[in-house]
Amino acid sequence: APGHFGTAAAYYSDYRYQRRPTENIAFGRTFRLKERMNLNVRAEFTNMFNRAGIPNPTNGQGPGQSFASSQLKNPLTGQNSAGFGWVNTNPATPTLFPRQGQLVARFQF
DSSP, X not given: OTTSOOSSOSSOSSTTSOOOOOOOEEEEEEXXXXXXXXXXXXXXXXXXXXXXXXXXXXXXXXXXOOTTOOOSBOTTTOOBOOSSOBOOSSOSSOSSOOOEEEEEEEEEO
């Protein structure tokens, strides 16, 4: 019936799964210094647009909570909670890491 939950999965593990985009970029240049010497400079960035990687909500208890609690913040972590179901904004394995970059220089002779 319309407006009611069905028995189908919210997402499937094939191509229909929820999209979590991330963009990476890298660029570089090789400078020829002499006949047998080169300097290669490269910059690499992950999660270029710094997209937030918020995981799916859980319907269970948060760490250090019971279902009977009605507190708004978890005293152990300081995260918002209503006692039942919460979005972990600081997971041990986040879905997306913050934007990171590295600069690499390589001298060849």
